[in-house]
Amino acid sequence: MSDNTAHDEPELVQLLTPEGELRHHPDYPLDLGAEEVRGLYRDLVLVRRVDTEAVALQRQGELGLWASLLGQEAAQIGSARALRPQDMAFPSYREHGVAWVRGVDPRELLGMFRGVTNGGWDPAEHGLHLYTIVIGSQTLHATGYAMGVQRDGATGGDDGTAVIVYFGDGATSQGDTNEAFNFAAVNNAPVVFFCQNNQWAISEPLERQSRVPLYRRAAGFGFPGVRVDGNDVFASLAVTRRALQHAREGQGPMLIEAFTYRMGAHTTNDDPTRYRVAAELEEWKRKDPILRLRAYMAANGVADDDFFAAVDAEADKLGERVRIECRALPDPDPLDIFHEVYAEPHAQLDLQRAEFADYLASFEDAGAEGGR
């Protein structure tokens, strides 16, 4: 019997080795056509490019802040590609790959970090809630949402709805997250807990958060937990598909620990060289999610050089578009703020808008009189 201590090696579900060799796993079969594999590769490359551009734009003062996903592309793309349109995802603040898959245009994402939108995208339209920065809170929101789905009778069959929530290794220490685990278990809620264990919570390494491998926490709450190679897009996809199916069919929650690495800084405010060693980074570079998929594809005739060149060219174009569009994002008209309050006309608001319009106009008059 396993005594749940850190002594026995945790099993890591891996379908694609760092060298790009395919492995089969009896519990997580994955049958992808060449077209689908090429699609995953394209996703990985393009979200990495969006991320790189966003970091650069922040450095140039075009964005207030950015939390890079570098290194976590496969965990995010693999898991999000397992979602169906009716499913709902709750992100933390680093899930730009999930946003990509859920059809949020990078422009909308960057607009939020630039501070020129009233919040971001429409969660219902995209099946993606907005970013949450208070650590762990969204695990409870997702659980409650899943309980609602269950109450609506939208689970129990193959066409059921499932919910997924993204959080980090650090978040597993919060009471909220543990309460969410318990709520989901007790209620058999259709929610998948997707923990991206990127080994760091800002400067704190995993050892600060847990004495047991994170996926084993689930056992104590009474539901299954699994550790997947988060730099392996195939495994991330296969394991998440299975967990979502489990939820969809009414069998309750599952915890997925995606074992990965935060290659960049915590956010653009952070300098990781202050607290971690370069050797660790080098080790994880060898496990890069994009390189291994590319190696697999090239070796197995899934794609040729023309394809890879075309994706690179597409990434260049996307990067350029992101740069141009971000800089061109207009500052909202000050009067726009009144549009987002009530759906129907509202007398008090109309009055305020009129007053504010007059106030703004007073500056134009002053300018006209040469007052400035």
Added chain:
Amino acid sequence: MSVITYRQALRDTLRAEMHRDENVILLGEEIGVFEGSYKITEGLLNEFGERRVRDTPIAEEGFVGAAVGAAMLGLRPVVELMTINFSLIAIDQIINHAAKIYGMFGGQNSVPMVIRTPGGGGQQLGATHSQNIELFYAFVPGLKVLAPSTPAEAASMLRAAIRDDDPVLLLENLGLYNTKGEVPDDDESVAEIGRAAVTREGSDITLIGYSRMAALGTQVAEALAKEDISVEVVDLRSLRPLDRQTIVDSVKKTGCAVVAEDDWLTYGIGAEIAASIQEGAFDYLDAPVRRVAMAEVPLPYAKPLENAALPSTESVTTAIKETLSAVGKRVG
């Protein structure tokens, strides 16, 4: 005297207190290896080791609650909450336990702990990370809440907080960490908890503030002096206990007052100050007490909107001038 930053004053004091009393221990997220999000604990892990300086898991309720327990044993935990916003996760431990154990258990256990935490907007950190909710704690009997506005105050108040036998929340401010001021060399001053200070004497009007607003108030007063307006500045320094006498005495002298508060207006600290003034100096008031506070919205992330929502030199200056013209005093 040396001129040092608010940040340095806090750091030097923490270090000195740790040397003075080995029961002083530090707990918090990222305070050890990372030396604190705002670098207040720089060098302390190296100097004192893990026995005294503990990086905790990301669980605010957890480490605040653990500090309550450790304090009951006689340790003097100084907890760092990354920002006051995260105190919301620990609020049960603060209000129901830290604040009440001494009174509810017949004085058998005091809880000599300190929570150090910065408030303050203006850093583009978004609505959940930019709140000024010190009021929640100032509201609670059993807690002491200190709010230094200068490096010298930061040092003497942190010293007082650590040496006090009750739980103390020391409100720091993101906008003040880099501000500089004179601190005596080999400073040993211990602030008197519950004492406001008249930091600038004046005769036309009283301006009352705390933390960033007290610092801003001093600047406003200096600027207005050039326009021949004499502003008396009262720095509250202690939000609980509140030094009503100093406020009332000042208003008796000037006859009118503006309160500058870095929180929301409705039910804010200014409301308490205004009520205290009308109780203590009603007959002396020549005009209603004016309050300048944050706009009543979750603080926006967008820079222009964030600036517009926060009280500023301009809004405080305007309130002073309007109050003075209302009482018929000459305005520069």
